[in-house]
Amino acid sequence: MTAAALNTQAPTGKAATPALTPAQTSAHTQAQALDGWLPERATDGQDPAWVETLRSAAAERARALGLPTRKNEGWRYTGLQALLQQGFAPVSEALEALQPEDIEDLLLPDLDAYRVVMVNGYFAPALSALDGLPNGVVLGGLHTTLTETPDLLADSLGEVAGDGAHLFSALNTATLSDGMVLLAERGVLLDKPVELLHLSVGTESPGVAQPRHLVRLGEGARGTLIERYASLGDATYCNNALIELDLGHDSVLEHRRLQLESPNAFHVSGVYLRQGTSSRYDAINIGLGGRWARTDIITRFAGEHAECDLQGLYLAGDGQLIDYHLDVRHALPHCSSRENFKGIVHGKGKAVFDGLVYVARDAQQTDAAMSNRNLLLSQNAEIDTKPQLEIYADDVKCSHGTTVGQIEPEMLFYLRSRGIAEGLARRMLCLGFAGEIIGALGIEPLAEHVSEVVGQRLEHAPL
Amino acid sequence: MLSVNGLKAKVDDKEILRGLDLQVGAGEVHAIMGPNGSGKSTLAHVLSGRDGYEVTAGSVSFDGKDLLDLEPEERACLGLFLAFQYPVELPGVNNTYFLKAALNAKRKYNGEEELDAVSFLRLMKEKLKVLHLDDSLLKRPVNYGFSGGEKKRNEIFQMALLEPKLAILDETDSGLDIDALRIVADGVNALRSPERSMLVVTHYQRLLDYIEPDYVHVLAKGRIIRSGGKELALELEEKGYGWIVDEAAA
Numbered sequence: 101m102t103a104a105a106l107n108t109q110a111p112t113g114k115a116a117t118p119a120l121t122p123a124q125t126s127a128h129t130q131a132q133a134l135d136g137w138l139p140e141r142a143t144d145g146q147d148p149a150w151v152e153t154l155r156s157a158a159a160e161r162a163r164a165l166g167l168p169t170r171k172n173e174g175w176r177y178t179g180l181q182a183l184l185q186q187g188f189a190p191v192s193e194a195l196e197a198l199q200p201e202d203i204e205d206l207l208l209p210d211l212d213a214y215r216v217v218m219v220n221g222y223f224a225p226a227l228s229a230l231d232g233l234p235n236g237v238v239l240g241g242l243h244t245t246l247t248e249t250p251d252l253l254a255d256s257l258g259e260v261a262g263d264g265a266h267l268f269s270a271l272n273t274a275t276l277s278d279g280m281v282l283l284a285e286r287g288v289l290l291d292k293p294v295e296l297l298h299l300s301v302g303t304e305s306p307g308v309a310q311p312r313h314l315v316r317l318g319e320g321a322r323g324t325l326i327e328r329y330a331s332l333g334d335a336t337y338c339n340n341a342l343i344e345l346d347l348g349h350d351s352v353l354e355h356r357r358l359q360l361e362s363p364n365a366f367h368v369s370g371v372y373l374r375q376g377t378s379s380r381y382d383a384i385n386i387g388l389g390g391r392w393a394r395t396d397i398i399t400r401f402a403g404e405h406a407e408c409d410l411q412g413l414y415l416a417g418d419g420q421l422i423d424y425h426l427d428v429r430h431a432l433p434h435c436s437s438r439e440n441f442k443g444i445v446h447g448k449g450k451a452v453f454d455g456l457v458y459v460a461r462d463a464q465q466t467d468a469a470m471s472n473r474n475l476l477l478s479q480n481a482e483i484d485t486k487p488q489l490e491i492y493a494d495d496v497k498c499s500h501g502t503t504v505g506q507i508e509p510e511m512l513f514y515l516r517s518r519g520i521a522e523g524l525a526r527r528m529l530c531l532g533f534a535g536e537i538i539g540a541l542g543i544e545p546l547a548e549h550v551s552e553v554v555g556q557r558l559e560h561a562p563l
Numbered sequence: 564m565l566s567v568n569g570l571k572a573k574v575d576d577k578e579i580l581r582g583l584d585l586q587v588g589a590g591e592v593h594a595i596m597g598p599n600g601s602g603k604s605t606l607a608h609v610l611s612g613r614d615g616y617e618v619t620a621g622s623v624s625f626d627g628k629d630l631l632d633l634e635p636e637e638r639a640c641l642g643l644f645l646a647f648q649y650p651v652e653l654p655g656v657n658n659t660y661f662l663k664a665a666l667n668a669k670r671k672y673n674g675e676e677e678l679d680a681v682s683f684l685r686l687m688k689e690k691l692k693v694l695h696l697d698d699s700l701l702k703r704p705v706n707y708g709f710s711g712g713e714k715k716r717n718e719i720f721q722m723a724l725l726e727p728k729l730a731i732l733d734e735t736d737s738g739l740d741i742d743a744l745r746i747v748a749d750g751v752n753a754l755r756s757p758e759r760s761m762l763v764v765t766h767y768q769r770l771l772d773y774i775e776p777d778y779v780h781v782l783a784k785g786r787i788i789r790s791g792g793k794e795l796a797l798e799l800e801e802k803g804y805g806w807i808v809d810e811a812a813a
Contacts, residue, residue, distance in 0.1 A: 511651055513614065516612075516636045518636075525636075
């Protein structure tokens with residue numbers, strides 16, 4: 101059992117800001133591996149000046165940051181070697197050959213949703229379904245919006261993510277060109293979920309797609325976003341996606357994220373959230389992975405009485421790494437946050453959970469709870485879990501807990517004593533463990549899909 | 564049905580069963596009584612195949628098969644059922660799903676067709692009625708958040724559904740008030756049949772007021788030291804275990 105960094109310590113006093121320190125000199129040679137991800141010229145002269153500035157500043161930042169190394173706390177357990185070895189190059193063109201029937205198998209049966217499909221990082225209108233949107237909603241491609249109505253994006257795009265958490269966010273901003281835009285005006289209730297489906301298709305040489313998304317809900321607006329990552333075939337590729345979520349006063353966003361990609365997929369995604377007064381963000385992240393997946397969820401409260409609920413489930417097996425980094429900062433009073441992540445790691449799989457809740461001195465009456473529970477199903481499975489509370493206010497309610505364990509022999513025996521074979525009994529218990537999160541998804545076609553995949557994975561999992 | 568011969572078993576190098584003999588015929592109800600630490604629960608666990616017990620001598624034959632050679636799930640599929648003293652909570656595992664998996668595992672093992680959802684629900688409803696159980700129990704995770712009485716009733720319900728040849732009731736009365744005890748006992752009695760044997764393991768005689776045994780055995784220090792009819796239980800109730808243990812030692 102390798103619980104390499106099981107950390108159940110009380111909050112440490114040390115600063116654990118994931119912001120990067122300037123890279124070590126030694127990292128610079130390695131960093132050249134990602135130089136190709138940056139555009140040679142930061143401008144193409146067609147977008148508004150503020151967008152050009154956003155890109156060029158990010159490119160500069162990316163060059164200054166260099167590659168994170170394992171000396172960097174936020175990357176201690178997540179090596180970049182495998183990713184660098186692939187020699188990913190940017191995918192420069194949209195793949196237009198895909199027809200709706202090509203993606204039928206990847207759609208969730210019975211899901212009634214507006215759909216935005218990205219193919220290798222580019223908006224694919226022919227595969228999307230945008231008819232019948234309510235008034236007051238803009239939903240479509242970022243590139244089109246930037247070309248036609250860039251002013252719509254001016255207050256949010258790049259504002260929510262700011263400088264970003266690390267090199268990959270800077271690279272995404274530096275190359276910002278296409279993605280999804282979802283804007284809902286004040287008071288709009290989205291009658292159906294919006295599904296943002298990322299499809300990755302193998303290209304001649306392994307490519308990196310860097311889609312950039314923006315969701316902005318006006319005052320009192322409500323909506324559900326299902327963000328999925330899927331592949332056609334078992335291609336080798338990388339996604340470096342970034343989504344900015346800008347929630348106005350009293351708005352509510354339900355966000356369901358499912359990452360289920362090719363066994364050779366590399367995945368980096370950044371979720372940047374800004375929450376206005378009394379807004380509510382309710383997110384469930386399901387990480388079933390590819391080969392290597394890193395997700396950062398970074399939330400900021402811009403108003404009081406906001407609620408942020410982050411749940412997650414990850415399942416990592418042989419040859420997989422799944423890494424979730426959460427960074428929840430309470431700078432204002434009367435906000436609440438909850439993180440509840442569960443993980444199952446089997447075979448030689450590896451998972452990383454790093455959750456930081458930071459409560460500034462002025463953030464009185466903060467209510468924050470963090471929990472990370474893990475099941476390790478094999479001797480060779482590894483989980484590095486690191487929950488951190490940093491609290492500088494004195495009138496708060498904060499808690500955290502981490503567990504790393506195996507299937508309880510008592511439970512296993514109970515099932516077996518009823519005639520259920522050991523393998524099925526284990527699966528039932530794992531599904532039971534995962535069931536809390538799957539059950540909370542609230543969207544039946546999605547929950548069924550996840551439940552089925554998790555069940556299949558466990559059935560074929562070498563323990 | 565069940566034949567235990569010279570059974571010896573250890574837990575953590577401590578010998579608990581020290582040469583136990585017991586014969587249970589079809590349709591018979593046997594009570595195993597004895598003071599704390601006499602090996603009652605160990606017997607129940609060894610018979611059901613729980614890990615952590617080392618059988619060092621003796622044999623157990625169940626319906627003509629060498630029981631000790633079988634995995635717990637095989638024993639269950641052959642018709643052995645243990646009603647747990649402390650039924651285990653399984654958070655996230657739906658009770659209906661669990662019961663269906665158990666029943667179908669057994670049917671499959673015995674070459675019968677697995678039940679589909681509709682026939683299974685029909686069967687469950689039928690069994691619920693017999694036991695006067697509320698079907699809300701079925702929608703919840705197995706035993707999770709159940710009261711002591713609900714857990715024990717869920718055990719008996721499983722027994723009704725799985726229709727074992729031999730049911731071992733391990734301290735089924737523990738933690739039950741008199742009303743709950745009566746309900747559980749009624750459930751057990753409803754399941755008595757000429758094909759079903761029962762082994763009722765209990766410290767107290769009171770359970771036997773409700774579930775009347777054909778035979779009573781006294782277990783002490785890992786051996787059966789006295790066997791008799793149901794009147795033996797009454798004698799124990801009156802005089803305690805001391806005299807009989809002393810007599811056996813003498």
